[in-house]
Amino acid sequence: MDSQRTQNIRTVSARLNSFHSAMYFSETVGRKYAEYGLEPGVEGNLAARSAPMGRVNAGVVSAAYYNYSHSFVASLIPKLWETVSPEDMIRARFEAVSAFMSELFDDREDIALLTEAATELATATAPVLANMDFSGRPLAAATADALAGHEPNTAFEQLWDVATIAREFRGDGHVSSLVTAGVPGIDALMLDVATGASFKPRAAQKTRGYTDEEWKGAQSRLAAAGLITVGEDDRGFDLPAITDAGRDLREQVEQLTDGTVAAAWSALADEEIEALVSPSRTLIKVLAQSGAFPASVFAQPAKKTS
Template identity: 35%
Template sequence: MTTSPLPERAGRRCHTMLNVLHSTHYFSPDLERELAAVGVEDSRAAYFAVRAAAMGPVSAAVVTATFFNFRPELVARHVPAVWETAAPAVVLAARTRAVDATLRRLLGEEVTAAAAEVAEAAELALRAAEACTPVARPLYAAHAQLPVPEEPHLALWHAATLLREHRGDGHLAALLAAELDPMEALVSHTATGKGMAPQWALGTRGWQRDDWDAAARRLRARGLLDGEGELTDAGVALRRELEAETDRLDRAPYEHLGAEGVERLTELASGLTGRALAAGAFPAGMVGKG
């Protein structure tokens, strides 16, 4: 039960720290190794597989819809063919091995295997996830059916995944309400300086520069982007409203955990995130406008 009011954006800050921990495996050589061992050698196929596997052997259309900002043709190049190479259960097991290796490498054996802080963070994050709801949240709902790992660092990663997908599913609802299509969402997010740099967004999402430029023109026509590719005042306001609406849709787990619990979980996750970043968890130049 909440013992004091939850500060504004406290849930968002907590999610941000946990999401870093969740996301480390996407850029990990351990994931590449484990997926290659079960026959999935293409990095894009590996990403689609590990994130979608909880939903079962779904179609390209389902992956495109739930992932939102990938070019449909890119998804169709790998899905559903990837399930013929490695069934979802095989992919999930490979992902768990990769996450285990990644966190041990980035955080250190003592942190992942024995630290009381990791166990405390896992307990808090799992408690927050108790209040997540599956309605209209397909990626969260699929992951919520998976068992909670016994090892504290894997339990923490599992809880971070639940909270990440819960917020992400809600964010897509906010994007739809704002009438932003996948490319417009990418371009406007990059313009905030907090999204992926254009070369990363294009390279990983399968879009072409022409797609990016066309989305920018549409945003300019709506008065959201200026001629230099910067957000206008209206664009800044829209992106702020999007995050506020996402916060509103995602408030339940953090209100359930309470202000003190959220503050403590954010503190613990921040320390672990700092270790991961210092260990080179992400490629240089991935975030920003350049």
């Protein structure tokens, strides 16, 4: 693919991903999930994202998520479905999205401008979704089926639907690309952390459920391979930093991932994709300024707007 076209697809895809995932850290969302008997945070989010696949076992969930600890997932799935059914969890997720978007946008003076941006983005990417082939993409396919039953109340909820399907579609392709490149899930997570522009190390380890032994093992393995170096943060915790070789490996995986979504994005011309950069930037700035990506979790949340 043309390099500028590819970069624009990556940029818009990353912003759609951020629009989807901002709710994961919301106290409002956590309270909504608590109404269904779930612990806010990791437990509620795990149930919400996996619910479209139904009452599958832990192996299916951890395989689809890829960079979560299987033993951690198995400690929650399928036990979670004794608390709330997948069907009820899908409904809870829609309610949480509505509450989150209302909190984020309803009282803003520029809501007309933001609504226009959300509508433009959702409408313009509709041909991409229509062009998606979900074969071999179990999480994306299940999510798309579940969202087909959602009736969004606002342009922001409509965009969340679009963003969620696009995120899971590229995500399934990314998992395939990691498998092709021979990068295990924990290594992929460690390399992401090592860029310094994503999760903080302790937050990544905790939310994905890895033990200290597993985390240090991956860290040592990647350091020995020359993919990261390991220093210390200001509290004395290990702080991995990616090397040029690590960046090259990540770029190799991203190029493979680009190929998995190229057919879907072929529905839009270069100039149509480029036109999505501005409205997506407008919306992601609101998320970043709202504190949707907390500094306790992310190393540099401001990069979400770039």
